[in-house]
Amino acid sequence: MSYQDEEEQMDYHTDSFPKDFGYGHFDHETDSQSGTESKPRILLMGLRRSGKSSIQKVVFHKMSPNETLFLESTSKIVKDDINNSSFVQFQIWDFPGQIDFIDPTFDSDMIFGGCGALVFVIDAKDDYNDALTKFKNTVTKAYKINPRIKFEVFIHKVDGISDDSKMESQRDIHQRATDDLADAGLNQIHLSFHLTSIYDHSIFEAFSKVVQKLIPQLPTLENLLNILISNSGIEKAFLFDVVSKIYIATDCTPVDMQSYELCCDMIDVVIDLSSIYSSEETAFDNQSSSLIKLNNSTILYLREVNKFLALVCILREDNFSRQGIIDYNFLCFREAISQVFELRLKNQKSETLEQHDEDDDAFKPTSMRNGGSMTIDSPGTSVNA
Ligand SMILES: Nc1nc2c(ncn2[C@@H]2O[C@H](COP(=O)(O)OP(=O)(O)OP(=O)(O)O)[C@@H](O)[C@H]2O)c(=O)[nH]1
Ligand SMILES: [Mg+2]
Numbered sequence: 001m002s003y004q005d006e007e008e009q010m011d012y013h014t015d016s017f018p019k020d021f022g023y024g025h026f027d028h029e030t031d032s033q034s035g036t037e038s039k040p041r042i043l044l045m046g047l048r049r050s051g052k053s054s055i056q057k058v059v060f061h062k063m064s065p066n067e068t069l070f071l072e073s074t075s076k077i078v079k080d081d082i083n084n085s086s087f088v089q090f091q092i093w094d095f096p097g098q099i100d101f102i103d104p105t106f107d108s109d110m111i112f113g114g115c116g117a118l119v120f121v122i123d124a125k126d127d128y129n130d131a132l133t134k135f136k137n138t139v140t141k142a143y144k145i146n147p148r149i150k151f152e153v154f155i156h157k158v159d160g161i162s163d164d165s166k167m168e169s170q171r172d173i174h175q176r177a178t179d180d181l182a183d184a185g186l187n188q189i190h191l192s193f194h195l196t197s198i199y200d201h202s203i204f205e206a207f208s209k210v211v212q213k214l215i216p217q218l219p220t221l222e223n224l225l226n227i228l229i230s231n232s233g234i235e236k237a238f239l240f241d242v243v244s245k246i247y248i249a250t251d252c253t254p255v256d257m258q259s260y261e262l263c264c265d266m267i268d269v270v271i272d273l274s275s276i277y278s279s280e281e282t283a284f285d286n287q288s289s290s291l292i293k294l295n296n297s298t299i300l301y302l303r304e305v306n307k308f309l310a311l312v313c314i315l316r317e318d319n320f321s322r323q324g325i326i327d328y329n330f331l332c333f334r335e336a337i338s339q340v341f342e343l344r345l346k347n348q349k350s351e352t353l354e355q356h357d358e359d360d361d362a363f364k365p366t367s368m369r370n371g372g373s374m375t376i377d378s379p380g381t382s383v384n385a
Contacts, residue, residue, distance in 0.1 A: 048097030
């Protein structure tokens, strides 16, 4: 990072990454190999001023929450490519709140056809009757076109609202949204609800869950994490996308918000410190690792997995006495992750090639497509701690 960048960074809040610490190219892959069209699409919809653009800016562009006060209303669909070439690859489409997507001129087949998840943002501080009407219309239309869409409802701006009122809003919105859909004969649609705010970690946590549903390799990643923690005396492990701080997988023990926040904060500390002292081009590289001892005999341990991913673990101090075993198991884990990567890359390449073949030879009646399924060797060499 150069000195010239310093001025630009002044605009960013303290726990953000350096501005140039963003999604870049990954050595093993080029953008053309993973065609934009094949990436899952996440749509951000909801009424005007509900907070869609703020969410996108805060989670993926490191904007500080206060700066979102100055965001202008979105006037056309803004497409954002999130392509860090790890497992986090998708497009986010931020819609203007006033858009009438039930309008016949609106190309809903194209929009909902290739959509992986639809995030509907509802402002919890506002009267949400209109939002629920719009929600029902949107879901009905989208489901008709593409029944595989995952519907996610963000009950947003819950900062400054008491826990009781949060729960009450969630219960009320849940009830009314499901009733509305049942009236439309759509009770089979599964809706997920999240209480979110850009002023705390809830938005990152909610987005993590949305993104995870779009990662076909998720069960494999979770399995690897389960093997790692059970053999290493670790209590909780998250596989983080470092740039966005969303976790793309965790082990099967329940996630509590505090652990997630601790791990997020650790990533901030590591990146901030190493960007001050490192002369490296980036603050996060294959030497990155960190150990933080908390005053309750708990340890936070961070290790780099690849250019974009970090493993962050929480474990008891006693269990860290055998660090060698943990490190050895981590290396097995890292190797397994890189195998998953290679397979994913191979699948993407063969899909692209087949796509080209199909385009070249329009007379071919069928073409076998690689379904993306895979098996990998589990790190059976793990050592029990
Ligand atoms: N208190 C609070 N305010 C928020 C939150 N998220 C967004 N806002 C504020 O809500 C206002 C509207 O945010 P936008 O992101 O522009 O809303 P939008 O949904 O993109 O609006 P359109 O583009 O007009 O559809 C801004 O002033 C944000 O600062 C939140 O979590 N809490
Ligand atoms: Mg907007």
